Each structure stands twice: as C-alpha cells, then as structure tokens.
Amino acid sequence: MVSDKGILPNVITYNSLICGLCKFGRWDEASKMLKQMEDDNISPNVKTFTALVDAFCKEGKVKEAEAVINIMIERGKVPNIVTYNSLIDGYCLRGEMIKAREIFDSITLRGLVPDVVTYSSLLNGYCKNLNIEKAEEMFHEMTVKGLKPDVVTYSTMIQGFFQVGRCVAARRLVDEMHAQGQIPDQCTYGIVLDGLCNNHLVEDALSLFYLVGNSKLNSDIAVYNILIDGAGKNGKVEVARILFQGLIDKGLQPDVRTYNVMISGFCREGQLGEAKLLFLKMEESGCPPNDVTYRVLLQGYLKNRHYDDVEMLLQEMDDRGYSLDASTLSLFIDHIAAGLLDRSMLKLFGKLVPKELLNDPSLCDWE
DNA sequence: TTAGGGTTAG
Known part of the structure; x- marks a missing residue:
C-alpha cells in the first residue's frame, strides 16, 4: 500500500482504515488490514486495538472484545481507560449491568482512573436498563470524586428521568446544567422534546419548539421526526400534518423516518388513504420506503381490517x-x-x- | 482530523 506520491502508510493510516472498516461491520477486511499492517512491520498500537474493541462492543460482541484485549496484552500493549470504557458500553448494551459494574470497579485496581466518560457510560447503562437510582448514584459519586458532569452526562441523566416518568426532575436538571455552564446542545434538545412527548406533554414540547423558533436547533430533521411522532402518538395527527408541511416549506428534506412516523400517525387514526398517498410519494421524492415503512403500513391495514393492498x-x-x-x-x-x-x-x-x-x-x- | 459516552420511526 503505497500512494501515488510514494508515501508509505504508517500506524495512523492503518488505524484510520481499520476504524472505518469496523464502523461498517466489515470485519473480514478489517482483519486483513490488521494482517497487512503487521506484514508491513507496523505494530498495531493501543488505539488500533481499542478501535477493534469498540467496534465489537457496539455490536454487543463483548466476548470478542475481551479476546482482543487479551491479545493486546499478550503483545505488550496496555489497555487504557478508553479501552475499558468501550467494554463497559458493550456490557451496558447487553443489559449486563453487574458485569459492567465489575469492569468499572476493576479499572481502579488496574491503576487507571475512571473519567467523565466512564461515569457517563455506566450511568447511561443504568438509565437504559431503568435503574434510575443507580444512575443517580453515579451522577452524585462523580461529583464527589471531583469530576464535572458535562453536556453528555446531563443529557443522559435527563433522558433517564424522562424514561421513568420523572419529568419534574428532568426539567430541574436542564436548569441545573444551565446554571453549571453546560449549555444544552442539539442532542439535549432532542432528548427533552422526545421526553416531553413520551410523557403526554406534547403541548409543552410544541411550546418549546415554537419558542426556539428559527434557530439552527429547529433546522434538524430529527427534531421534526420526534415532534411528528409525538403529536401522532398523542392523538394530534393534524398537528403532525402541519409540522410536516412546515418542514417542507422551510426547505428541509423529510427522511425515511419522517415519512414513517407520519404514515404511522395516519394509520393510527384510520386515515389509510392519507397513509397510502404518502407511501406512494416516497419513491417519487427520492426517499424510497424501507422495511419499517412496509411494516408500519401493513400493521395499519391489518388493524383497520383493510385488506385490499396487503398482498x-x-x-x-x-x-x-x-x-x-x-x-x-x-x-x-x-x-x-x-x-x-x-x-x-x-x-x-x-x-x-x-x-x-x-x-x-x-x-x-x-x- | 488516529481510539471512548448522550437524540428520532417498527
């Protein structure tokens, strides 16, 4: 592997390539690349191995990730906090919180120090597995240890509160993050809107949306997807329709999720004609339906006992x-x-x- | 800008 200009790849080149292949689940090519890297006498470093560990963990393949960690140790490379944070994520993703906690506890024994990401990852795991008390414990513990919760930590905790219906606590935390100088970002905004909608507070979500107005925050299709879905699920399909038209008028491009939530909203109300029209519009708008679209539409037809188009x-x-x-x-x-x-x-x-x-x-x- | 954490459809 030599570029036109005769530049040889180095460990950075290989790490970038391996990381990219891993991100797309192209394991065979990643492992070939790793082999070629060694043939070129370039030793994989901690970052190379960690990229592999992380990629496995994101697919929930923690055993494979641990195997990579063992190989890296055999090769004399010492896993660092980033490596273990990925592993914690992997166990959290599988809902294996006891194991995630074990990894967390082992970090100190290895002479490493948990950082904000370590705490946020475990906290996220507890939230996703609906153990909000443990999440709050982590949130508190990190401040005691002198670590400052950042935007991601706050956003994670806010989402956790919303998921268990503690909307007051969630909103209080939004205020607190402001007070602490952590400014909510695009992602926080989405979490708050989604949390409000899922707790039957779609009016509050809409008020916030209109208050934010023409800011960059509202130029994100994800924001519309959340609100259209929230409106539909709260029996406000007309609001959903207005939002959909609004995003078009604004020059935003609906994506496949936008169509899916809108179709789902129409089906919920028995408006199968509208659902079908939108479904047909997808292809011509350059946004072909995906498997979810078909499932949503089929469920809508079946639930409404409308069998004409099913076959x-x-x-x-x-x-x-x-x-x-x-x-x-x-x-x-x-x-x-x-x-x-x-x-x-x-x-x-x-x-x-x-x-x-x-x-x-x-x-x-x-x- | 060589590796890590938080958002949306079924």
Whole structure:
C-alpha cells in the first residue's frame, strides 16, 4: 500500500482504515488490514486495538472484545481507560449491568482512573436498563470524586428521568446544567422534546419548539421526526400534518423516518388513504420506503381490517428482500387464525418470515 | 482530523 506520491502508510493510516472498516461491520477486511499492517512491520498500537474493541462492543460482541484485549496484552500493549470504557458500553448494551459494574470497579485496581466518560457510560447503562437510582448514584459519586458532569452526562441523566416518568426532575436538571455552564446542545434538545412527548406533554414540547423558533436547533430533521411522532402518538395527527408541511416549506428534506412516523400517525387514526398517498410519494421524492415503512403500513391495514393492498405490499417486500418483524408477524397470525385473510396469501407470507423467527414458540401453531 | 459516552420511526 503505497500512494501515488510514494508515501508509505504508517500506524495512523492503518488505524484510520481499520476504524472505518469496523464502523461498517466489515470485519473480514478489517482483519486483513490488521494482517497487512503487521506484514508491513507496523505494530498495531493501543488505539488500533481499542478501535477493534469498540467496534465489537457496539455490536454487543463483548466476548470478542475481551479476546482482543487479551491479545493486546499478550503483545505488550496496555489497555487504557478508553479501552475499558468501550467494554463497559458493550456490557451496558447487553443489559449486563453487574458485569459492567465489575469492569468499572476493576479499572481502579488496574491503576487507571475512571473519567467523565466512564461515569457517563455506566450511568447511561443504568438509565437504559431503568435503574434510575443507580444512575443517580453515579451522577452524585462523580461529583464527589471531583469530576464535572458535562453536556453528555446531563443529557443522559435527563433522558433517564424522562424514561421513568420523572419529568419534574428532568426539567430541574436542564436548569441545573444551565446554571453549571453546560449549555444544552442539539442532542439535549432532542432528548427533552422526545421526553416531553413520551410523557403526554406534547403541548409543552410544541411550546418549546415554537419558542426556539428559527434557530439552527429547529433546522434538524430529527427534531421534526420526534415532534411528528409525538403529536401522532398523542392523538394530534393534524398537528403532525402541519409540522410536516412546515418542514417542507422551510426547505428541509423529510427522511425515511419522517415519512414513517407520519404514515404511522395516519394509520393510527384510520386515515389509510392519507397513509397510502404518502407511501406512494416516497419513491417519487427520492426517499424510497424501507422495511419499517412496509411494516408500519401493513400493521395499519391489518388493524383497520383493510385488506385490499396487503398482498401487493407483501409482494413488494419480497421483491425488495425485506422480511416481517415479530410484532407484524404476530398480528398477521392473529388475522390468519381468525380467517380474515385469504389463504392464497399464505405462501407469499411464509417467504417473509425470517429464519430466526421460525422457531419462536410464541409464533407457532398458526397453520 | 488516529481510539471512548448522550437524540428520532417498527
């Protein structure tokens, strides 16, 4: 691997490439790259190994990540705090909080010092696994240790409070982060809007949105996706429609999630005609439907006992290589069992059941 | 700007 100008790759070049390949799950190529790196007599360093550890952890493959850590130790490279933070994330992602805590506790024994990211990662794990008390403990403990919660720490904790319905505590924390000089960013904003919507406070979310007005914060399609979904789920599909039109008028481009939440909102209200129109508009707008779109629409049709387009949608899913997820599948099974669907559809339907669901005990006996 | 943490659809 030599560039046109005869420049040789170094450890930085390889790390960048390996990291990029890992990010896209291209493990084979990443491992080939690692091998080539060694053939070039360039030793992988702590960052190289940590990139691999992190990539495995993000897929929940903690055993593989630990294997990489063992290899790096064998090669005389010492894992650092970044390496262990990734591992904590991996265990948190799997919901294995006892193990995550063990890694956290082992950090000090290894002579390393947990940093803001370490605390925030474990705190996030506790929040995601709905153990808000433990999360609060971490939040408190880090300040005792002299670590200052940053924007990410606050955002994580705020989301945790919203998830368990503690909206007052969440809002108080937004004020506190301001007072501490940690300015909420785009991500915090999304977390707050989503948290309000999910706690039946969509009016508050909308007030905040209109208060923010034409700021850059509101030029993010994710903000619209959150609000359109929130409005729809709170029975305000007309508000959702206005928001959708608003983002178009503003020159923003709806993405596949925007369409999906809007279609989902129409289906919820039984407005299947509107849902179908939007579905058809996706392709011509350069934003083709994805597997979620099909599942949302199918669920909408089934729940509203509107079977005209079902076979066509299943056929299109098959053509596109999409499959049914567990919840759509179980809805289908109910309708088949109740004799509501034409049995001629069964063959096509069977092709869309993913292998991993074939032996699912909750879905058997449908024939 | 060589590796780490927080946001949206089913």
